[in-house]
Amino acid sequence: MYNFVIVDDKKYFLDKIEKLIENFNNEFNHKGMIYKFQEYDTSFHELMHKNLENMIYILDIETENGDGLDEAEDIHDLYPESKVILISMYQNKYTARMLRNPHFYIGFVSKEQDSKDFKKELYELLKRAINFYNKEKSITIKKRDEIIKIYTKDVTFIEASNRHTIINRLNKNPIKTNFTLKKYEEMNFANFKKTHNSCIINFDNVSSFNSKKSQITFKDETTTDLVSRTYKKDINKYIEASSFKKTPEQEYANT
Numbered sequence: 001m002y003n004f005v006i007v008d009d010k011k012y013f014l015d016k017i018e019k020l021i022e023n024f025n026n027e028f029n030h031k032g033m034i035y036k037f038q039e040y041d042t043s044f045h046e047l048m049h050k051n052l053e054n055m056i057y058i059l060d061i062e063t064e065n066g067d068g069l070d071e072a073e074d075i076h077d078l079y080p081e082s083k084v085i086l087i088s089m090y091q092n093k094y095t096a097r098m099l100r101n102p103h104f105y106i107g108f109v110s111k112e113q114d115s116k117d118f119k120k121e122l123y124e125l126l127k128r129a130i131n132f133y134n135k136e137k138s139i140t141i142k143k144r145d146e147i148i149k150i151y152t153k154d155v156t157f158i159e160a161s162n163r164h165t166i167i168n169r170l171n172k173n174p175i176k177t178n179f180t181l182k183k184y185e186e187m188n189f190a191n192f193k194k195t196h197n198s199c200i201i202n203f204d205n206v207s208s209f210n211s212k213k214s215q216i217t218f219k220d221e222t223t224t225d226l227v228s229r230t231y232k233k234d235i236n237k238y239i240e241a242s243s244f245k246k247t248p249e250q251e252y253a254n255t
Contacts (some may be wrong), residue, residue: 001188002099002130003052007071008087009038009063013111017058017087024126029238031188049191053078056129058122061088069097072104083129085122087111108133123183131204133191139167141177142243152189156205156218159226160198170205170220193238199226203238 004021008014014036025032031053036045040063057075059068072084074241084105088094089112098108107125135153142148156168160181167175184192184200191203201216201224208217214227227235 001058002030002133004032004056004058005044006034006035006049006058007037007044007063007068009065010057010060010061011038013060013087014038014180016115017122019207020122021058021126022121026129029193030130039063040071042070048075048079051082054130054133055082056126057078057082057084059084059086061086062096065216069094069104074219076104083132085109085125087130092247097247104173107228131191133251134191134204137189139184139187141167141175150175152192152202154202155202156220156222157185157224158192158200169223170218188215191238195229195231195235196226196228199224201238209235219233228242 001023001088006014006017006019006021018036019033020036021032024030035047057072060215061068068086068088072086075082075084086098086105088107088108088110098105100148107121108129109121111118113121135146135151139150139152139155140147141150141225148166150169154169154172157171158181159166161176163178164183165175165177165179165181169175169208181182181198181200185194188201193203195201197214205218205220206216207221209215211216211232213225214232215225216227217223
């Protein structure tokens with residue numbers, strides 16, 4: 001679950017960003033709550049201090065009663081794990097301040113550009129924020145007297161095997177678990193998507209997809225052919241949501 005907090009004193013932009021986030025979540029199968037504020041008021045600060053999980057802020061730098069850069073600094077000091085995206089109509093006015101404090105935020109989107117470019121840049125920063133959270137997460141497995149922590153950034157794919165599941169990892173031995181595949185689905189890790197009824201792929205670790213062979217290759221050169229026709233059409237969408245970069249030589253689900 002991701003919590004998106006938007007602050008903009010112009011209702012037009014507030015509603016526009018809300019709609020873009022809703023579309024983003026629907027397009028990439030993310031679950032999230034959206035909170036909207038037209039000013040940095042008591043209600044905003046009360047929500048900020050709740051420190052909900054996976055907070056992603058989209059903050060207008062200049063509003064009638066507050067400064068988004070000051071708020072970003074406060075958020076960073078209090079809750080450094082939170083992710084902040086800054087927006088403004090006046091980028092040049094704030095460039096020097098933003099350059100002095102680059103660690104307070106993960107990116108900036110200008111409201112002066114057209115809707116297509118605004119959406120593209122906002123989507124890229126939302127993906128980056130979610131990928132930050134994804135890399136910090138882990139799965140804890142208890143095997144007899146041993147506790148094993150598996151970081152999601154190391155997982156390539158999880159496959160069902162009889163009554164067990166097998167977690168495959170980059171350059172490491174697989175681990176058999178007693179969890180069901182459904183259990184891992186419910187964990188809702190970013191960019192972990194089903195490609196088969198018995199397989200979940202971490203698309204952050206995909207290096208290529210061969211549509212004709214229905215084969216996915218990972219960054220450590222291991223492969224899986226657990227790709228069903230039902231899920232093929234969604235693979236391009238998953239790739240777009242991950243850090244996987246397309247190359248001209250690769251084949252995709254729509255070929």
